[in-house]
Structure formats: C-alpha cells, structure tokens
Amino acid sequence: MEEKYESLITGIIEQGYGLVDDFLPAPFVAQIRTYLLAQKAQSKFKTAGIGQQAAQHTTIRNDQILWIEPHSPETLEARYQQALMGFLHYLNHSCYTGLRSAEMHYAFYDIGSFYKMHVDRFQHDSRRQFSAIFYLNENWADTDGGELLLQLPNGQEVKIAPKAGRFVCFRSHELPHAVLPAKRARLSITAWMLK
Numbered sequence: 001m002e003e004k005y006e007s008l009i010t011g012i013i014e015q016g017y018g019l020v021d022d023f024l025p026a027p028f029v030a031q032i033r034t035y036l037l038a039q040k041a042q043s044k045f046k047t048a049g050i051g052q053q054a055a056q057h058t059t060i061r062n063d064q065i066l067w068i069e070p071h072s073p074e075t076l077e078a079r080y081q082q083a084l085m086g087f088l089h090y091l092n093h094s095c096y097t098g099l100r101s102a103e104m105h106y107a108f109y110d111i112g113s114f115y116k117m118h119v120d121r122f123q124h125d126s127r128r129q130f131s132a133i134f135y136l137n138e139n140w141a142d143t144d145g146g147e148l149l150l151q152l153p154n155g156q157e158v159k160i161a162p163k164a165g166r167f168v169c170f171r172s173h174e175l176p177h178a179v180l181p182a183k184r185a186r187l188s189i190t191a192w193m194l195k
C-alpha cells in the first residue's frame with residue numbers, strides 16, 4: 001500500500017488532489033458493492049442532508065447515504081477501514097497531520113442525482129481535514145456522467161469518472177467540488193479524516 005499512499009500524498013501536494021486506481025483488489029470492490037446493494041434493498045439508505053443538522057436540501061444534493069459504524073463488525077467494512085486507517089497513519093507519520101479518526105458513509109446516487117459545488121467542512125466544526133472517496137462502479141463509461149468535478153487551486157477544473165477501485169483524496173476545507181448528474185446508479189464510500 002505504501003506506494004499508493006505516497007502517490008496520493010504527492011498528488012495532494014502538487015496538484016491539490018490525489019488519485020489512485022486499484023486502491024483495493026477488484027474482487028473486494030465487487031463484494032462490497034454487492035453488500036452496499038443488499039443494504040439498499042433493505043431500505044437502510046436515507047436521503048442525505050446538508051450541515052450538521054442534516055437538513056434536507058434536495059436542490060443541493062439528492063443522493064442517499066448509509067453511515068458505516070466505526071470499527072465495523074462486518075468484515076468487508078473492516079477491510080476498507082483498515083486500508084483507510086493505514087493511509088491516515090501514513091499521513092500522520094510522513095506529514096505530521098495529527099489525524100485521529102475517520103467517519104464514513106456509503107453513497108448511492110440514483111439516475112439523475114447530483115451534489116452541487118461545495119466544500120466538505122461544517123461552519124462550526126473544523127475537524128474534517130481530508131476527504132476521501134472510493135468508487136464502486138464497474139464498467140463506468142464516459143457517457144454515464146456522474147463525474148466528480150474538482151475546482152483546483154490553479155483555477156482549472158478536472159472531471160474524475162467514478163470508476164470501480166478508484167480512490168480520490170483532497171483537503172476538506174480547500175477544494176470546492178461537485179458531483180455531476182449520473183446517468184446510471186453511482187455507488188461509493190465517502191470518508192473524512194478528522195483531527
């Protein structure tokens with residue numbers, strides 16, 4: 001994993017975001033995707049909100065989410081948490097980031113769902129330091145939309161397709177970003193590393 005962690009950090013420092021493909025092996029991605037869909041089928045997802053009161057503003061975002069509990073007893077979730085915490089500890093050792101924990105949820109963007117331009121930090125809570133998104137969508141085509149749109153510090157915009165196994169990370173308070181409307185269901189795990 002170290003090479004992947006290094007490449008993520010270099011990306012964050014040099015261009016404002018890090019991206020690696022095959023963050024975890026494809027069979028794992030397929031399994032956790034199936035698990036997500038099973039949770040969805042059991043109506044465990046809720047329409048996402050905005051801010052700490054989680055008020056619903058479906059003109060800003062209309063995805064559905066399911067929080068993953070810390071230290072999950074579910075093996076698949078524990079494996080993802082292990083990989084993410086590995087990165088968190090690597091960041092602390094190499095960049096003195098002082099991160100303590102992570103919070104994360106599954107996200108399900110149904111056809112037509114989006115999340116308008118925003119930053120990930122709450123107004124009165126600055127604990128969120130890094131945002132990290134792991135995508136679970138096999139055979140995502142350019143025509144499927146649903147890209148993550150990043151507004152980079154240099155003024156450029158980049159569009160990132162939510163392809164299975166892809167992991168993207170950036171500083172939560174620095175980088176405005178949006179999710180463009182998806183033309184097919186778009187599945188992911190979003191995490192925040194907290195101070």
Ligand SMILES: O=C(O)CCC(=O)C(=O)O
Binds near residue numbers: 115120133148178188
């Ligand atoms: O799924 C993505 O690509 C980004 C999600 C996001 O910005 C968020 O949940 O805050």
Ligand SMILES: [Fe+2]
Binds near residue numbers: 118120131177
């Ligand atoms: Fe976000």
